[in-house]
Amino acid sequence: NTKITQSPRYLILGRANKSLECEQHLGHNAMYWYKQSAEKPPELMFLYNLKQLIRNETVPSRFIPECPDSSKLLLHISAVDPEDSAVYFCASSQEINRETNERLFFGHGTKLSVL
Amino acid sequence: GDSVTQMQGQVTLSEDDFLFINCTYSTTWYPTLFWYVQYPGEGPQLLLKVTTANNKGISRGFEATYDKRTTSFHLQKASVQESDSAVYYCVRPFPPMPNYNVLYFGSGTKLTVEP
Numbered sequence: 001n002t003k004i005t006q007s008p009r010y011l012i013l014g015r016a017n018k019s020l021e022c023e024q025h026l027g028h029n030a031m032y033w034y035k036q037s038a039e040k041p042p043e044l045m046f047l048y049n050l051k052q053l054i055r056n057e058t059v060p061s062r063f064i065p066e067c068p069d070s071s072k073l074l075l076h077i078s079a080v081d082p083e084d085s086a087v088y089f090c091a092s093s094q095e096i097n098r099e100t101n102e103r104l105f106f107g108h109g110t111k112l113s114v115l
Numbered sequence: 116g117d118s119v120t121q122m123q124g125q126v127t128l129s130e131d132d133f134l135f136i137n138c139t140y141s142t143t144w145y146p147t148l149f150w151y152v153q154y155p156g157e158g159p160q161l162l163l164k165v166t167t168a169n170n171k172g173i174s175r176g177f178e179a180t181y182d183k184r185t186t187s188f189h190l191q192k193a194s195v196q197e198s199d200s201a202v203y204y205c206v207r208p209f210p211p212m213p214n215y216n217v218l219y220f221g222s223g224t225k226l227t228v229e230p
Contacts, residue, residue, distance in 0.1 A: 004158075030216060041204055041220035042159060054215060089158045098208050098216045103149075106158025 004107035006090050012113045013080050020075040020110045022090030030054075030096040031073045032104065033065060034089040042089055042106075048073065049096040060084075077112075085114045119148075119188075119205045119221040127227045134192040136224045138179075138205035141186065148181055148188045149206040151220070159204060159220075162190075197228045 004024045011018060024031065030049045034042040046065040047055035053065065062081070066074040073090055087109040093102040119140045128134060140148065147166045151159040163172035168183035177192045188205060205221040 032217075041223050043220075044209075044217055047215065047217060055217065091158070093216050096216050098214050102216050103161040103164070104159075104216075104218060106160065108156070109158055 004090060004092060004105055006088075006107040006110050008110060009108065010111050010113070012115065013077075014115050016080070017076070017078045018080075019077070020088055020090075020112075022073040022075075022107060024071050024073075024090070024092040024105070024107075026092055026094075026105060027071075028092035028094050028105070029070060030093045030102075031067065031070075032091040032093075033073065033075055034091060034106070035086050036089060036109070037086045045088075046075075047096070054096065080112070080114045082114045085112055087111045119207050119219065121205050121221040121224050123224045124222070125225045125227070127229065128195050129229050130196055131194045132228075134177075134190070134195045134199070134226065136190040136203055136205075136226070138188045138190065138221060139186055140188060140205075140207060142207075146208045148179075149218070150177070150179055150188075150190050151204045151206050151218075153202045153204065153223075155201070162203070195226070195228045197230050200226055200228045202226070 007021045033045040036042040048067045051067045062078045064076040089109045090107045091104045149164045150162040152162045153159040163174040165172040165181040171180045179190045202223045202225045204223045209217040
């Protein structure tokens with residue numbers, strides 16, 4: 001899937017600050033960050049619709065999302081913790097309204113390894 | 116509360132075997148149900164969805180019937196191939212409030228198909 005690009009693909013950090021980037025080329029209005037820990041299903045972190053933060057699950061304050069425009073999503077991480085080691089997926093859907101039962105399109109993910 | 120349950124963590128089959136992956140749901144309403152598939156190193160992707168209780172979804176040789184009577188949404192395929200090796204997630208929307216396109220993933224079933 002080259003329609004949602006995420007960078008970097010792999011990230012190895014000590015207790016540093018870093019940003020994950022995502023861009024979707026689908027013209028979608030809603031964008032998501034999901035976290036997938038090893039051997040676990042993806043879990044929602046943040047949901048944006050037309051650049052507005054709509055849903056913010058229980059996520060440590062060291063994770064700060066940013067949506068500079070409707071096609072881009074960033075995830076800033078400060079002072080990472082070993083429990084943050086996971087794959088972070090960006091996803092998008094055409095609309096946010098569940099009534100339309102829109103499918104989500106996921107990127108390839110950024111694998112974060114915390115030393 | 117509302118949820119989906121996948122009891123099989125891992126399934127190992129040989130090529131051309133019949134596939135059956137169990138999924139049951141609990142709900143106080145009847146949402147769209149989905150199966151997502153995640154191949155190694157990739158993000159999840161939609162395999163099929165069923166929007167109405169007691170209907171069947173079919174895609175790429177896979178099928179699932181949304182059975183309101185038994186509250187099940189089992190995934191089946193008549194003859195698996197090695198390329199079907201992946202993790203399969205039974206998925207439903209988050210509980211009704213608020214009305215956003217947010218997905219709740221079941222625990223997943225890892226399918227390994229041996230040649």
